[in-house]
Ligand SMILES: Cc1cc2nc3c(=O)[nH]c(=O)nc-3n(C[C@H](O)[C@H](O)[C@H](O)COP(=O)(O)OP(=O)(O)OC[C@H]3O[C@@H](n4cnc5c(N)ncnc54)[C@H](O)[C@@H]3O)c2cc1C
């Protein structure tokens with residue numbers, strides 16, 4: 366059964382139902398019997414898709430496709446635009462939405478298997494921890510060991526990002542993501558809480574941005590490790606910057622210590638390497654994810670070299 370509300374006020378998500386934006390994640394889980402068949406489709410809700418700008422904010426409707434976000438924000442929010450335009454495939458970006466990307470479920474192969482139970486599907490164990498976790502976390506902070514799936518969540522951590530819900534209430538992005546310690550959750554929204562929009566402050570003047578993912582094949586794959594960075598320069602020196610990592614923990618991580626290393630630098634090779642090494646500090650790899658420690662350093666170096674050249 367599918368409901369098609371036309372306004373936010375008309376959205377009602379009964380127990381056992383799920384909302385659908387682009388449907389690219391949900392349909393796959395329905396096929397593997399890993400989601401509920403009762404759907405509340407948001408695509409007809411007035412104002413759900415589209416970008417509005419005012420002097421003090423950018424309002425991105427939750428139903429705005431990733432392709433539109435990548436195109437329309439390239440000039441003002443380049444780090445977000447490049448990260449969004451680099452994920453998945455052109456087809457997925459044309460259909461999938463920014464709200465659906467933030468709330469998609471983990472890509473863990475045990476979770477996605479119809480016959481396997483784990484913390485995230487109502488069970489009481491993590492078969493990946495005792496089994497195969499080659500693509501797992503390298504900062505081990507939860508009983509769940511699969512990284513958060515959202516590239517856009519990682520990028521939004523670098524901005525002053527507010528999530529607007531359908532009832533008009535707002536939450537900061539880090540509150541919506543949580544600290545990653547709850548093995549049962551991909552995000553902290555309760556059942557029935559629907560993302561209506563994402564709001565950003567305007568980008569910095571002359572902002573530069575960069576993104577890089579280390580990946581096991583060219584496209585149509587989740588990254589092993591990914592990094593995004595944005596910066597504002599005074600003369601040749603970094604005046605302000607933000608750096609975040611994905612693919613390494615059950616939530617994307619903002620790298621405050623590395624940002625301190627970079628601030629005031631000219632993004633010379635030595636400060637780039639020092640910042641990259643700081644990002645890998647404190648890593649607690651699993652038996653199969655030790656390779657990611659070195660990959661963090663390499664991924665951040667590549668990202669920051671791209672930022673310098675941007
Ligand atoms: C080959 C491939 C590679 C990919 N690589 C990447 C990658 O590198 N990085 C990345 O980030 N993603 C990647 N993806 C995932 C893709 O980006 C997601 O499928 C897409 O973003 C989901 O958006 P959607 O609008 O289709 O979500 P939907 O399928 O509609 O929904 C996804 C989930 O979010 C919930 N939801 C949807 N809308 C809302 C809302 N407004 N409020 C609250 N909850 C909501 C749904 O109930 C569902 O649980 C990849 C996908 C494929 C197939």
Ligand code: SF4
Nearest residue numbers: 473483491509510511
């Ligand atoms: S890593 Fe997380 S999603 Fe995967 S089996 Fe363990 S608890 Fe489930």
